[in-house]
Amino acid sequence: DIQMTQSPSSLSASVGDRVTITCQASQDISNYLNWYQQKPGKAPKLLIYDASNLETGVPSRFSGSGSGTDFTFTISSLQPEDIATYYCQQYDNLHGTFGQGTKVEIK
């Protein structure tokens, strides 16, 4: 099974900072990589699909890149409402696997 390694597990940044989260797959997954945001007590929300495509209605400060085994998720200018845990997720061969999550806090 493909394993996903997401880092860091948590980070603290100031409003307006650029925030970057990485996700590494244990083998080539092409661009089959999604990113989700989960706020406390809420269901997850799809932000980015197929590594770099912004889901409809998601602010453009969120972006994703990468292919193969290495992927990056970026918030270009952190806003107070972005406080959440972010998860990468890959899919292959009738399986979906999430990364461990990154908790983003305001400094």
Next chain:
Amino acid sequence: EVQLVESGGGLVQPGRSLRLSCAASGFTFDDYAMHWVRQAPGKGLEWVSGISWNSGSIGYADSVKGRFTISRDNAKNSLYLQMNSLRAEDTALYYCAKDRGCGGGSCYTFDYWGQGTLVTVSS
């Protein structure tokens, strides 16, 4: 508006069974694959199982294979998860999630989620 409403959770003893349901509305249910994703208290997300629009393709996480069975009834716009031989480590909030769909198939991308139903396995 897409709505997914889970039900069937509760407190159950180890080794017993439970059946979860998810009622879907606001979209053409039989056009999309569907999934179950769970989250143990204070932990991350874990994909549990997925089923294609016509039940022809089904996948399970290794942690539940052989114990859980996913199914759907397109006439009732409903998704189910039959959970047998439950263990303490199955304790979690179980979410129903809609597949975004890609070219008529399943792409295991979850664009709508319910609010979840809590399953607690304890004696």
